[in-house]
Amino acid sequence: MKKDNKDLNKVSDNSKITNDKKIEKQEESKSINNLKITKDNDDLIQSENLNLKEKNQTNNKKQQKIIKAGFKEDTAEKQKTRELKEKRKKEKKIQKNSKEKKNYKLAIREFPTKFINEIKRIRWAGKGSLARKFLIVMAFILFFIIFYVIIDALFTYLLGISKIIN
Secondary structure, three states, rough: OHHHHHHHHHHHHHHHHHHHHHHHHHHHHHHHHHHHHHHHHHHHHHHHHHHHHHHHHHHHHHHHHHHHHHHHHHHHHHHHHHHHHHHHHHHHHHHHOOOOOOOOHHHHHHHHHHHHHHHHHHOOOOOOHHHHHHHHHHHHHHHHOOOOHHHHHHHHHHHHHHHOOO
């Protein structure tokens, strides 16, 4: 029996050793697998980072193209506005240089209506004193009185010369 016990102990020791070796092998394989997994993960992460960088670069390029296009549109609009300003300046110069004859008959006919329109432009409810506004209106009235008295005197004189009125 003793031999059997010794044999059993040896077997049990052997089984322990083999179990320990198996466990060690399993741990080594796990660590190797973990290393492989981490390497694979690192490769995946690097490839994803590269893909993201490429996408960002393409997005940046697209944004730059959009910005450039917008800048081109802005410059085109600015050129149009410059051209319009230049045309207006030329038109003003032409108008200043060309002196057209004034139609005095038409100006005399339109004068009273223009004058009345000027009176209408006075802001009665705005800032300023009412006394000042009253004085402005009185000045307009006096001007019209003097204007029409002079016209009346001219007509009576002209009609007197032509002997229509005695």
